Amino acid sequence: MTPQNAFYAQSGGVTAVINVSACAVIETAHRHPDKIGKVYAGRNGIVGALTEDLIDTSRESDAAIAALRHTPGAAFGSCRYKLKSLEENRAQYERLIEVFRAHNIGCFFYNGGNDSADTCHKVSQLSEAMGFPIRAIHIPKTVDNDLPVTDCCPGYASAAKYVALSTLEASMDVASMSATSTKVFVFEVMGRHAGWIAAAGGMASTSERPVPIVILFPEVPFDQDAFLARVKAEVSKHGYCSVVVSEGVRRADGKFLADAGYTDAFGHTQLGGVAPVVARMIYGELGLRTHWAVADYLQRSARHIASHTDVEHAYAVGRAAVELAIAGGNALMVTIERSADDPYRWEIGSAPLEEIANREKHMPADFITADGFGITDACRRYLQPLIRGEDYPPFAEDGLPRYARLQNAPVEKILNTPFEP
Amino acid sequence: MTPQNAFYAQSGGVTAVINVSACAVIETAHRHPDKIGKVYAGRNGIVGALTEDLIDTSRESDAAIAALRHTPGAAFGSCRYKLKSLEENRAQYERLIEVFRAHNIGCFFYNGGNDSADTCHKVSQLSEAMGFPIRAIHIPKTVDNDLPVTDCCPGYASAAKYVALSTLEASMDVASMSATSTKVFVFEVMGRHAGWIAAAGGMASTSERPVPIVILFPEVPFDQDAFLARVKAEVSKHGYCSVVVSEGVRRADGKFLADAGYTDAFGHTQLGGVAPVVARMIYGELGLRTHWAVADYLQRSARHIASHTDVEHAYAVGRAAVELAIAGGNALMVTIERSADDPYRWEIGSAPLEEIANREKHMPADFITADGFGITDACRRYLQPLIRGEDYPPFAEDGLPRYARLQNAPVEKILNTPFEP
Incomplete structure (x- = not known):
């Protein structure tokens, strides 16, 4: 039996390393051909799913996918598009399920921040209710670092x-x-x-x-x-x-x-x-x-001076998302769990999306000095391992990095019905 | 006979590589102990000379001086301070000569842009007229790239x-x-x-x-x-x-x-x-x-992504300035002469300061496209070798570059007379 395909989309403001997570999702899926068929990416995020504008990542060379590891921006396009609530626009969610069903998509990987976690959560709930269960896993990403539960957010x-x-x-x-x-x-x-x-x-x-x-x-x-x-x-x-x-x-x-x-x-x-x-x-x-x-x-977008720790995190959360889905996980966000500051030790965990969605993590009060103008030693201990290490992209003869440019070939439409997102 | 000392100062807006030229001046002078005594730097540029606030660079370790090669900013302090014309304020120039005479300074290395070239020129003329000949050499530096004669300006x-x-x-x-x-x-x-x-x-x-x-x-x-x-x-x-x-x-x-x-x-x-x-x-x-x-x-100031070509240029102009002075050169600016675009070939030259001072080099008309909104192939051929190559500073465990911090120990004052610059 041919395994189901996976859907992956990038959402919200980009980071220097969101493509690292994309790279990890695609490479990890490739290592499990018995569990996951193709990885389809949404062109411009979730909008691509709504409009059935999917990108066939299997048309890219292994080298091009590997180069995503050192490429900033969102390789498949991102979007600022918040799905309405189920009550307000159930048709949007039904359309997603319709597209996923048409393209035999069994995993939904959403790479974004708070709003996206909420979307991912709703997709996971609705798909089950509609008799088309999808394993929906959220891959954290935001330069704002404001997602709860996880110790930090890639980017x-x-x-x-x-x-x-x-x-x-x-x-x-x-x-x-x-x-x-x-x-x-x-x-x-x-x-x-x-x-x-x-x-x-x-x-x-x-x-x-x-x-x-x-x-x-x-x-x-x-x-x-x-x-x-x-x-x-x-x-x-x-x-x-x-x-x-x-x-x-x-x-x-x-x-x-x-x-x-x-x-x-x-x-x-x-x-x-x-x-x-x-x-x-x-x-x-x-x-x-x-x-x-x-x-x-x-x-x-300064991938040229990305943190090595960040690159490692971003790859790890993408890989873990695929592994979680293969293990049958659903309605989860991958998390980064810190066990020690120095030497820095961390591992991958996960948390139910209902604990994540629509919650913002601010700076703890003990990270800001009493006068309000500086950072405390506790904040320094937190930040130090995150910014440690460099991860330079390869540079070309033109003096600039060799950033990946994908073909982003479309998947042939099956529904081919118009949908205004 | 003890050789005369040298004076070096940084002027105007800094660049990512002005300290590379400082490093070259000091290291090259060290290689000629029979020709040049100590290298004294002006604290905050020419202001340091006027106020007899000199820095004894011989008090720094070789490693600290070598680290200037990868350190942005102006290690000895720069200034925005234009000397008035000879006619307006002859006292300023006489004060410079007085300080140089007191500290047995025989070479004047001025690292700056257009205004500085003018100052350097005046110092060279006046010192001779005052019976205290100094070999005054200008070391080009400006991110604006607007100095004439030289193919480009370090920085x-x-x-x-x-x-x-x-x-x-x-x-x-x-x-x-x-x-x-x-x-x-x-x-x-x-x-x-x-x-x-x-x-x-x-x-x-x-x-x-x-x-x-x-x-x-x-x-x-x-x-x-x-x-x-x-x-x-x-x-x-x-x-x-x-x-x-x-x-x-x-x-x-x-x-x-x-x-x-x-x-x-x-x-x-x-x-x-x-x-x-x-x-x-x-x-x-x-x-x-x-x-x-x-x-x-x-x-x-983005030394972390400096151009390797630029670093090479900046070192070469500093070294050449010392060599020119040792050879008896005076009232000159070191220049970069391009002989080929691709593969890029360049060598060091020099030009009389009277050809440099107070002249600005704008973009040639054939570097801007006819519509006025882009660059031509001629401009690309000019720019390509300049931005080619990386020259990363060493990074420390704190995730940031190990930029040099000098002691900047003062030279004991001899005149000790007040002067309001």
């Missing part, structure tokens, strides 16, 4: 390494310039609700290599007076300082700091970019010259 | 590699998201007057790896209609595109695009950040979702 550690390294390099720059020019460098990083990425900026400073760094977390209401006093004190002491600011920092009234009442020539409110707001505040109130940078996509 | 190639790589990685990100979310990524890079750094963004696209990239050069007056039409066309064709924009892009009336008439809540004009201006324009006029990043210091 986060590489963003953290990028932010720690960039903060160090830029701090060396501003330190060099501070005698006669710029005194403060402001660096905006991602994190709408949780300060995990901003926390990584603190790793640029160690006891052997002290760097004055002030961190603004979304978890800590912004106190302008305390912040400016701190910046002033650091500059007085060191001659310069760096500020790492989460995009999601809010004032005590809950208003985003980035929404600072700036308007354009037409009177429209100007949103976006908390770094220039902070930089202007420092210059305006303290008279200190500033420079500012916004990392945006660079922090989640 | 530029690493910034170019960073920008090409970041453009590639971010483009893979936006390509992944474009089906349901962000369609355009806008990346702001340095370049007030010359588009050399922005041009590097074009290297992310090759015939084998086509990436839709629209470049905005300071050399090309901004044409909003043509630009938006181009972005729209690229998104229609590819589903997404990336825009690389020089900070110095101006409208036809000469006004900086970044100065877009935005005001804050207090009515103050908001300057800085052309990326958000461009992103808002694309969203406002075309309705396309955008993301934007500003690289700022990251692009000139």
